[in-house]
Amino acid sequence: MLKHSRLIGFIALLSLGISAWMAFYWAPVEHSMGIVQKIMYIHVPASWVTFFAFSVIFFCSIAYLWKREEKFDVVAASAAEIGIVFCALSIATGSIWGKPTWNTYWTWDARLTTTLILLLIYAGYLLLRYFIDESDRRARYAAILGIIGFPDIFLIHLSVKWWRTLHQPSTMFSTKPTSVIDTTFAVTLWVSVLSFTLLFLYILLKRIELEKKNRLFQYKVSHMHT
């Protein structure tokens, strides 16, 4: 798949262009929210990519502990870094959207809070990696954290939801007839989700390539004098 990274990058760029065009020219301005609603075409895909990245970490962590192949650790480490960037992007865009809509930048709503805690958990994950020198031990410890963090997200979400909630339920998968969103909005959203996923894949492949080179370099440096 690494060989095709250039192709994936090209398709990602193209589809990002298309979704930008769709968001600004094809999809109409939403009635009640106005132009602010356009930020949803970044916010929703960013949130999706966040969750996707963290699922990648979870499955790679299990695979690492099971198979003990370094490639799983490389993928998990790369996905964590990208996931955290998209997580921050999702919180930032949500915040910008929240100001005119809820009249506040920040509120302790269930999803917002869950996303923030998610950011903290995976910041801890990266810090743990940072504090341990490159080794099989680092890969093992990180994998354990990648595994326990994942089921916790559901418990955190549930508990925070009971605690308080303000965020509207997800509209994309809603089946309630009253809340189904207009087709143009939905199509634009899906296209932007797809292009963000491609973008994530492209960055992930590049990051994996970099990580591999970096590890090879470290290996060579440490064996130079022996």
Place this chain on the structure above:
Amino acid sequence: MFSEIKAIVRKDMLLDMRSKENFISMLFFSLVILIIFNFALGSDTKIVTTVAPGIFWVTFLLAGIIGLEKSFLVEKENGCIEFLLLNPVDKGNIFLGKMAGNIIFSLWVQACVIPLFILFFGYHFHSEFLVFVIVTLLTILGFSALGTLLAGITTGLKFSGVILPLLLFPLLIPLLLASVKVTEGIFLQKSLEAYLDWLKLLLAFDLIFLVVSYLTFEFVMEH
């Protein structure tokens, strides 16, 4: 299986009974935090009553971290862990033994802190004291299950004092929320149905992390 767990618990208890480091530091740390909170909140009893359950459990988390840090430090300091692993003991049993040790320390400390807390914050328990004991037990169990695993990971790392709470506290949020909510319900004398869901969540958290920590601990102790 039980004899192995018992041996590890006995060793940890014996070590601490001689030095009393863990018990004394956890107890006085809890006491200081309770007093500091009382000063910070001022004398308005109404405010203090509403936030008391939160204070109680945050105090527990902060004091509990001290016990967790110590629990693997004694093993790694003199390379004792190597000898522990040389024994033909199942690694899951090492986890259970270590966890049981942490539970006992937390129970000791809570047994001293609860009366003081009641004294400072002026609560009166009626029949709900039993529920309060159950919540305390469940919270200590969940905290020790996840805490023992993470303490095993972080002990001996650079900045281990920072990284353990940094990893543990976000993961413990469902546990903290649930125990605060149940305690709040008990203090405000609500009916059991009002906080039964939280009690179930607490139980679910305990079960999930007891199993996951037990299974993954094997990979912490690998050499």
